[in-house]
Amino acid sequence: MAGMNSIPFTVAKNEHFFDRLGDYIGDVFYDILPEQGFELRDEQIYMAFQLEQAFKHKKTIFAEAGVGTGKTIVYLLYAICYARYQRKPVIISCADETLIEQLVKEGGDIDKLEKALGLEVDVRLAKARENYLCMKKLDPLSEYTEDEEILDVHDSVPDFVFDQGVSMQSFYPYGDRKDYPWLSDKQWEQIGWDPLKQCATCDFRHRSAQTLHRDYYRHAKDLIICSHDFYMEHVWTKESRIREGQLPLLPEASAVVFDEGHLLEFSAQKGLTYRFNYQNITNVLTGYQGQDVREESLQLAEDIMALHDDWFDYISEIAVRVEGSNRLEIPTDTKMREMAVQLEKMVQELLEQLVFDAELFTMDAYHTKIIEEYLEFFTYGLSIFLKDDEGVYWLEEDGDQSSLVIMPRLVEEVLREEVFQKNIPFIFSSATLSQNGDFSYIAKSLGVDAYDFFSVESPFDYEEVRTIKEHGYSEEAEKYLGIATQLQENEGHSLILFRSEEEMQAFRKWAETQDWSFDFLFEGDKEISEIVREFQFNKSSVLCAYHLWEGLDVPGEALTQVIIASLPYPPDDPVFKAKRKHAKNAYDEIDLPYMELRLKQGIGRLIRTEQDKGIVHIWKKA
Numbered sequence: 001m002a003g004m005n006s007i008p009f010t011v012a013k014n015e016h017f018f019d020r021l022g023d024y025i026g027d028v029f030y031d032i033l034p035e036q037g038f039e040l041r042d043e044q045i046y047m048a049f050q051l052e053q054a055f056k057h058k059k060t061i062f063a064e065a066g067v068g069t070g071k072t073i074v075y076l077l078y079a080i081c082y083a084r085y086q087r088k089p090v091i092i093s094c095a096d097e098t099l100i101e102q103l104v105k106e107g108g109d110i111d112k113l114e115k116a117l118g119l120e121v122d123v124r125l126a127k128a129r130e131n132y133l134c135m136k137k138l139d140p141l142s143e144y145t146e147d148e149e150i151l152d153v154h155d156s157v158p159d160f161v162f163d164q165g166v167s168m169q170s171f172y173p174y175g176d177r178k179d180y181p182w183l184s185d186k187q188w189e190q191i192g193w194d195p196l197k198q199c200a201t202c203d204f205r206h207r208s209a210q211t212l213h214r215d216y217y218r219h220a221k222d223l224i225i226c227s228h229d230f231y232m233e234h235v236w237t238k239e240s241r242i243r244e245g246q247l248p249l250l251p252e253a254s255a256v257v258f259d260e261g262h263l264l265e266f267s268a269q270k271g272l273t274y275r276f277n278y279q280n281i282t283n284v285l286t287g288y289q290g291q292d293v294r295e296e297s298l299q300l301a302e303d304i305m306a307l308h309d310d311w312f313d314y315i316s317e318i319a320v321r322v323e324g325s326n327r328l329e330i331p332t333d334t335k336m337r338e339m340a341v342q343l344e345k346m347v348q349e350l351l352e353q354l355v356f357d358a359e360l361f362t363m364d365a366y367h368t369k370i371i372e373e374y375l376e377f378f379t380y381g382l383s384i385f386l387k388d389d390e391g392v393y394w395l396e397e398d399g400d401q402s403s404l405v406i407m408p409r410l411v412e413e414v415l416r417e418e419v420f421q422k423n424i425p426f427i428f429s430s431a432t433l434s435q436n437g438d439f440s441y442i443a444k445s446l447g448v449d450a451y452d453f454f455s456v457e458s459p460f461d462y463e464e465v466r467t468i469k470e471h472g473y474s475e476e477a478e479k480y481l482g483i484a485t486q487l488q489e490n491e492g493h494s495l496i497l498f499r500s501e502e503e504m505q506a507f508r509k510w511a512e513t514q515d516w517s518f519d520f521l522f523e524g525d526k527e528i529s530e531i532v533r534e535f536q537f538n539k540s541s542v543l544c545a546y547h548l549w550e551g552l553d554v555p556g557e558a559l560t561q562v563i564i565a566s567l568p569y570p571p572d573d574p575v576f577k578a579k580r581k582h583a584k585n586a587y588d589e590i591d592l593p594y595m596e597l598r599l600k601q602g603i604g605r606l607i608r609t610e611q612d613k614g615i616v617h618i619w620k621k622a
């Protein structure tokens with residue numbers, strides 16, 4: 001077995017790494033993998049050659065390859081060898097937080113490579129904060145909750161978390177959402193991190209689940225797997241974290257692979273988002289009032305807090321809920337804008353006052369810096385909000401808390417400077433990157449100026465192994481009965497994809513009144529990779545989901561039927577409204593391509609290997 005972190009082939013002093021890598025990859029695809037029962041695919045050989053050029057010349061490449069081309073194995077193999085050669089990990093960024101476990105699961109592509117090639121790959125997951133336990137929530141909750149399952153989580157927390165005297169050497173990562181698969185998403189919300197938590201000032205910080213997990217994945221030797229959202233959060237917070245004496249979210253990488261790379265732009269927008277919580281400004285300015293500052297500054301801070309509260313209340317009042325999205329639309333409104341203009345003016349004034357207060361030495365430097373940074377962040381967000389067409393904004397509600405979210409509409413400039421100017425290989429991999437072979441649209445929207453590209457079709461004979469049937473319906477009840485017949489005829493073994501959570505819950509309500517001879521699994525009832533695992537092993541079960549249009553990889557008899565409960569058009573939320581507003585023909589340029597792409601991805605869940613066959617039913621409202 002090749003040792004951990006050593007290149008899996010030898011390179012003599014007079015040989016070049018890439019020549020030997022080429023020989024090794026040839027051996028792997030022509031000899032080693034076929035000997036282990038893997039099929040040799042011409043597409044993989046072609047891809048391997050293209051990727052080699054990108055790694056060798058540190059280029060950006062768009063690798064468009066259909067389902068079944070084995071593209072993941074190819075990029076993983078290069079990524080592992082390159083990370084070891086450069087002695088820096090490669091980051092693999094996936095579409096969705098729910099999917100990052102798929103790559104490392106038993107029987108997944110990394111597992112297969114390790115077994116076939118005798119490799120021991122050091123791969124670690126970098127997950128978003130929401131996936132980690134928050135002791136500031138769990139600890140007080142455990143005092144009064146009667147929920148046994150939450151109490152079980154509390155009991156499982158390692159002793160060092162509570163015992164201040166324990167040495168840091170004995171700390172280890174704990175508190176990953178995945179460690180508690182029995183909890184529903186609703187239960188997890190009560191104990192997982194959320195944006196209202198003030199981690200910077202938390203007394204658990206050094207023994208907190210997210211701190212220890214971060215420390216763990218930062219030391220990965222080969223691969224770090226994260227979501228696009230997390231990667232973009234890293235890009236966006238890197239400078240400010242360094243300024244504050246913190247480490248960036250991700251370490252320096254030798255290369256980055258964007259799996260399902262067509263979804264990166266949206267994550268970039270989300271990563272560059274300004275999120276204002278109702279409470280934030282009050283917390284910051286209350287800290288200001290606690291300082292020995294001049295009377296006029298105090299009055300101005302009071303006035304800002306009052307106006308800010310009125311403004312937020314007004315926004316909450318006019319915001320409109322949108323089906324299929326947790327983003328509440330904020331309609332254009334003169335009063336709301338006038339309040340925002342006034343607020344921006346007053347915050348600017350306070351920033352000037354702050355300079356005086358700091359010069360009079362009545363405030364300590366640390367407090368001045370914190371207040372200044374927040375107010376600057378606040379006014380910058382407001383300026384995007386007030387400039388027509390530069391920002392997209394919406395309200396998000398979480399219980400009785402709400403946040404105003406402001407997102408820039410175009411991200412290409414920032415990406416060009418912050419990401420693609422780096423002299424490292426960037427690999428985009430997806431079945432859908434180009435518009436009929438033209439990659440200029442994606443390249444432009446991401447700020448990629450120079451790139452290589454290629455396309456390879458799926459090798460599967462879809463005509464032979466897959467039947468697609470379309471069905472019209474006018475009433476939901478009619479569709480439900482139709483879906484029931486399809487499920488009975490197939491004896492379960494099905495994935496039903498819904499356009500939104502609401503749609504799935506409506507179906508669930510109905511399904512729970514019926515008799516079935518197989519089990520149903522619903523997204524959100526447990527941790528997602530646990531649900532996927534159950535679906536895979538409980539072969540006759542039916543999986544209902546609204547997120548798994550992409551990335552779900554369940555070959556074999558567990559999944560022989562995909563039912564598309566309705567066409568996956570984008571929600572009518574602020575983000576898509578902004579996109580539509582800037583299109584000449586919104587339906588053709590935004591809605592239709594989005595729907596077609598997602599539909600194609602959804603259908604793609606069915607045939608995962610040469611042996612798979614099955615049926616896809618698509619329900620269309622008449």
Ligand code: SF4
Pocket residue numbers: 133134135136137193197198199200202203204205208209210
């Ligand atoms: S550091 Fe943050 S997530 Fe961790 S316990 Fe404290 S508040 Fe919660």
